[in-house]
Amino acid sequence: MSQDKPNTRGRPPSKAARSKALKAAVEILMDLGFGRLTIDAVAARSGVGKPTIYRNWANASELAMAALMESQPTEPVQATGALSERLEHQVMSIVTAFATTRGRQIGLALAAADRDSEMTRAFRNRVILSGREIGRATISQAVKAGEIAAPRDTEVVLDMIYAPIFYRLLVGHLPLDRDFAAALVAQGLALLGAGDQRG
Amino acid sequence: MSQDKPNTRGRPPSKAARSKALKAAVEILMDLGFGRLTIDAVAARSGVGKPTIYRNWANASELAMAALMESQPTEPVQATGALSERLEHQVMSIVTAFATTRGRQIGLALAAADRDSEMTRAFRNRVILSGREIGRATISQAVKAGEIAAPRDTEVVLDMIYAPIFYRLLVGHLPLDRDFAAALVAQGLALLGAGDQRG
DNA sequence: TTTTATTTACGTTACGTTTCGTAATTAAAT
DNA sequence: ATTTAATTACGAAACGTAACGTAAATAAAA
Numbered sequence: 318m319s320q321d322k323p324n325t326r327g328r329p330p331s332k333a334a335r336s337k338a339l340k341a342a343v344e345i346l347m348d349l350g351f352g353r354l355t356i357d358a359v360a361a362r363s364g365v366g367k368p369t370i371y372r373n374w375a376n377a378s379e380l381a382m383a384a385l386m387e388s389q390p391t392e393p394v395q396a397t398g399a400l401s402e403r404l405e406h407q408v409m410s411i412v413t414a415f416a417t418t419r420g421r422q423i424g425l426a427l428a429a430a431d432r433d434s435e436m437t438r439a440f441r442n443r444v445i446l447s448g449r450e451i452g453r454a455t456i457s458q459a460v461k462a463g464e465i466a467a468p469r470d471t472e473v474v475l476d477m478i479y480a481p482i483f484y485r486l487l488v489g490h491l492p493l494d495r496d497f498a499a500a501l502v503a504q505g506l507a508l509l510g511a512g513d514q515r516g
Numbered sequence: 517m518s519q520d521k522p523n524t525r526g527r528p529p530s531k532a533a534r535s536k537a538l539k540a541a542v543e544i545l546m547d548l549g550f551g552r553l554t555i556d557a558v559a560a561r562s563g564v565g566k567p568t569i570y571r572n573w574a575n576a577s578e579l580a581m582a583a584l585m586e587s588q589p590t591e592p593v594q595a596t597g598a599l600s601e602r603l604e605h606q607v608m609s610i611v612t613a614f615a616t617t618r619g620r621q622i623g624l625a626l627a628a629a630d631r632d633s634e635m636t637r638a639f640r641n642r643v644i645l646s647g648r649e650i651g652r653a654t655i656s657q658a659v660k661a662g663e664i665a666a667p668r669d670t671e672v673v674l675d676m677i678y679a680p681i682f683y684r685l686l687v688g689h690l691p692l693d694r695d696f697a698a699a700l701v702a703q704g705l706a707l708l709g710a711g712d713q714r715g
Numbered sequence: 716t717t718t719t720a721t722t723t724a725c726g727t728t729a730c731g732t733t734t735c736g737t738a739a740t741t742a743a744a745t
Numbered sequence: 746a747t748t749t750a751a752t753t754a755c756g757a758a759a760c761g762t763a764a765c766g767t768a769a770a771t772a773a774a775a
Contacts, residue, residue, distance in 0.1 A: 327753025328739040334755075357729060365754035371731070526723025527769040533725075556759060565726040570761065 330372070334455060337363040338370050342384035349417050351425035354381050375436070381426045395451075400459035400511055401424050405502045408454065408478065411448045412498040422488040443502070445468040449479045456509065467512045478505040527651060529571070536549045536562040541583035546617050551625035553580050553648055574635070575702045580625045581639040588643070594650075599658040599710055606654065607677065610647045611697040614685050623685040648678045655708065677704040 330439060341363035345354050356377050360367045374380040396406035414420055414447040423444055430437040452475050460467045469476050527595040540562035544553050555576050559566045573579040595605035609633055613619055622643055629636040659666045667673050682699055 326741050326751080328741095328755070330754065331739095354733080355729060360756090364756080367731075368757095369755060372754080376731090400735090486745090525721080525771055527725070527771095529724065530769095554759060555761080559726090565725095566761075567763090568725060571724080575761090576759090690736080 325390060331369075332370070334365045334369050335373055338365045338373065338380070338385050339384050341365075342380050343388045346381060346422045349474060351381060351422045351429070354384075354458055356380070373432075377433065378426065378430050379436045381422070382430065382436055385419065385423050385426055386440060386443050390414070400455065400464045400509070401502070401506050403455050403459075404452070404478075404505065405499065408482070408502050408505075409495060409498045410494055411479075412482055412495065412501075415482060418495050420486060427503065445483065448477050451479060457508075459511070465509050468509060474505070474508055477508065478502075522629045529570075533564045533568050535571055537572065537579070538583050538586050538604075540564075541579050542587045544688075545580060545583060545621040550580060550621045550628070555579070573651050574633075577625065577629050578633065578635045580621070580637055584618065585627055585639060585642055589613070592679065598665045599654065599708070600701070600705050601705065602654050603651070603677075604698065606647070606650055606692060606696045607681070607701050607704075610678075611681055611692055611694065614681060615692050619685060623682065627686060644682065648674050651677060652712050656687070658708075658710070667708060673707055676707065677701075 327375070341359050342354060345358055345362060349358075352376055356367055356370055356458055359365070359377075359380065360370060370380065374383060379481070381497065394507060396403045415423070427445065430440065456465075456468065456471060456474070459465050478501060481497075482493065485491055485497065537558055538559050541553060544557055544561060544692065548557075553576055555566055555569055556691060558564070558576075559569060569579065573582060586612065595602045614622070626636070629639065652670065655664075655667065655673070656668060658664050677700060680696075681692065684690055684696065690696070
């Protein structure tokens with residue numbers, strides 16, 4: 318099978334147009350919220366035509382996810398030291414990030430996303446599950462360092478630590494704040510057999 | 517088969533909405549021309565929603581035809597007297613009517629219309645062929661009165677009298693004016709054997 | 716008779732695509 | 746090397762429909 322050359326004939330796609338659309342999408346998400354993120358609104362604010370927007374993203378939902386990934390702040394520095402310090406720092410970072418306007422729009426975007434979409438999977442991995450993976454790595458390191466015994470079911474422990482963050486984000490029944498993060502970590506450490514009782 | 521009662525349940529269609537859309541369509545045709553008669557433009561000017569417009573007319577073309585029929589001025593009084601007087605008066609009326617903004621939009625609307633549409637047939641009959649039918653009746657009356665012998669082919673004679681009006685309307689290569697109307701009638705009368713030569 | 720439920724039309728907004736004229740590229744012709 | 750042709754993307758405007766909340770009617774229930 319001959320090796321196909323990339324299609325370079327004709328007018329090249331405009332990176333500027335794509336950037337303008339993403340920027341407008343971020344602005345609308347921050348200023349007006351996920352519900353007002355529509356293709357018409359992005360086209361109006363950015364000056365990018367709707368055909369061009371549809372050439373880059375399948376629908377408004379995928380554009381929202383792309384915009385939110387694009388606007389992600391730099392990854393926070395990992396804490397060093399004991400497991401409790403590292404875990405608390407990491408969970409505190411996630412809680413702080415989600416307690417922002419961007420965090421709330423992330424929750425809405427994910428809730429509204431098409432489950433089967435590859436974009437949704439990428440978005441979920443990048444924005445939601447990446448924190449959980451850091452948690453897994455942190456636990457593994459603590460086991461190797463002999464700080465704790467290997468948990469019986471790491472997946473469940475990770476869910477019990479990270480799911481409540483997302484839960485409060487979406488439901489909003491109780492505050493998603495530093496107190497909640499501290500309590501969550503304390504309970505998580507207890508689960509891991511690294512709680513205060515063990516001194 | 518049981519006799520079905522008209523559907524009177526629910527919110528009745530609004531005659532006011534329909535009238536407002538037609539009025540806006542007439543205004544756009546007169547002010548901006550047939551090419552600018554779009555569903556979006558009519559909706560914007562009239563305040564009638566697009567779903568409501570589409571509930572009344574299939575597309576912009578049909579709306580244009582409906583608007584032009586609606587705005588037709590009252591039928592002119594038929595002339596009495598000799599064939600030449602009656603025919604000249606009628607053709608002069610048609611030429612005068614077509615030489616207006618409305619006349620020009622009629623021509624464009626018909627040219628752009630879907631040939632298979634019942635609306636197009638109704639429009640053609642009402643606005644174009646009705647003049648031709650009056651011509652046919654005028655010729656019939658002249659034959660009965662002994663003013664002329666029965667033409668060999670009435671259809672061709674009618675086409676030769678009325679087609680040039682429509683032709684000048686659409687093509688615009690020469691003026692559609694009273695001189696043209698007079699010349700057309702003179703030639704037509706000659707065809708009918710009722711020309712000046714016969715005194 | 717009055718109130719509530721049901722049905723159908725309304726306008727707004729958004730959706731996603733099509734058409735059109737123009738722009739930006741590469742390929743072919745000169 | 747330059748010019749012309751062909752290809753592909755661009756934005757504006759229009760298309761025609763769907764979803765939604767509201768309005769205006771009639772039918773049913775109380």
